[in-house]
Amino acid sequence: DSINAFVGNGGQSVPQPTLPVDPSLEAGDPAAVFEDATDDEDQSVISGSIDADLPLEDPSDLDDIGPITTLADTGIRVGFSKGLSADSVDLSVIEASWTRMQSCLSVVAPAPLVIVSDESILPMSGADDILFHLDGTITASSTRFATGVTVQISLDDLDSSFGRIGFNLRSIMGRYLWTSAGLPERDYRHSCAS
Numbered sequence: 009d010s011i012n013a014f015v016g017n018g019g020q021s022v023p024q025p026t027l028p029v030d031p032s033l034e035a036g037d038p039a040a041v042f043e044d045a046t047d048d049e050d051q052s053v054i055s056g057s058i059d060a061d062l063p064l065e066d067p068s069d070l071d072d073i074g075p076i077t078t079l080a081d082t083g084i085r086v087g088f089s090k091g092l093s094a095d096s097v098d099l100s101v102i103e104a105s106w107t108r109m110q111s112c113l114s115v116v117a118p119a120p121l122v123i124v125s126d127e128s129i130l131p132m133s134g135a136d137d138i139l140f141h142l143d144g145t146i147t148a149s150s151t152r153f154a155t156g157v158t159v160q161i162s163l164d165d166l167d168s169s170f171g172r173i174g175f176n177l178r179s180i181m182g183r184y185l186w187t188s189a190g191l192p193e194r195d196y197r198h199s200c201a202s
Contacts, residue, residue: 073123079103082119089125097124097166105178112200115185118156122177126163137183139176148180157184175201 073087077094082103088096102122110116131138132151139148147162165176178201186196 076121082106084119085121087121087123089123089127092124092126092163096126096163101166101174102177105174106181109178109182109185109200113182113185113197115189115191117185117188120150120157120159120181120184123158123160124163124166125160129160129162132158132160137180137187139180148176150180150184152188157188159184172202 073089074093076085076087077099078085079099079102084102084106086094086099086102088094106119129146129149131146131149135152137150138146141147141162145162146160147165149160151158151160159177159180161177161180166174179198182198182201183196186193
């Protein structure tokens with residue numbers, strides 16, 4: 009037997025298999041590969057945005073939101089889902105939460121539109137930042153738009169049903185502030201929301 013043969017089931021020699029040669033897999037000139045990578049046609053792939061699925065316009069489906077109140081000291085705009093009004097919550101909690109998070113994190117950003125809801129909160133886009141309650145319901149979310157962010161918060165968070173008043177609001181606001189500044193998530197100070 010030769011070294012180039014295998015022994016088959018019947019004890020007979022089987023020639024060593026050879027692989028077919030595909031000319032398209034042969035090594036070529038590396039310069040040609042790099043030329044292809046800088047073609048104008050490939051620029052859309054190279055410069056693709058990680059935020060491609062974010063809405064580009066401000067939210068336009070705010071028909072279910074009542075009149076929007078602007079808080080004078082911070083510029084936060086507050087809207088309410090059906091059945092709620094500015095009398096439903098203590099607006100100073102929203103304003104104090106925003107001021108506290110900016111101060112604690114040492115980050116400033118445009119004031120959000122805060123929508124207070126006593127119904128289920130539904131994300132506005134696939135890229136929303138979402139906070140869940142232990143039972144799996146959404147307690148807060150934030151959606152980035154071209155001109156800022158819209159924060160949705162459960163009324164329960166503002167009336168102490170979930171424990172600490174405004175904890176989830178401060179958490180979602182803090183995450184918005186931190187990520188809008190492009191700071192690494194591992195350095196985020198969670199204690200600021202407590």
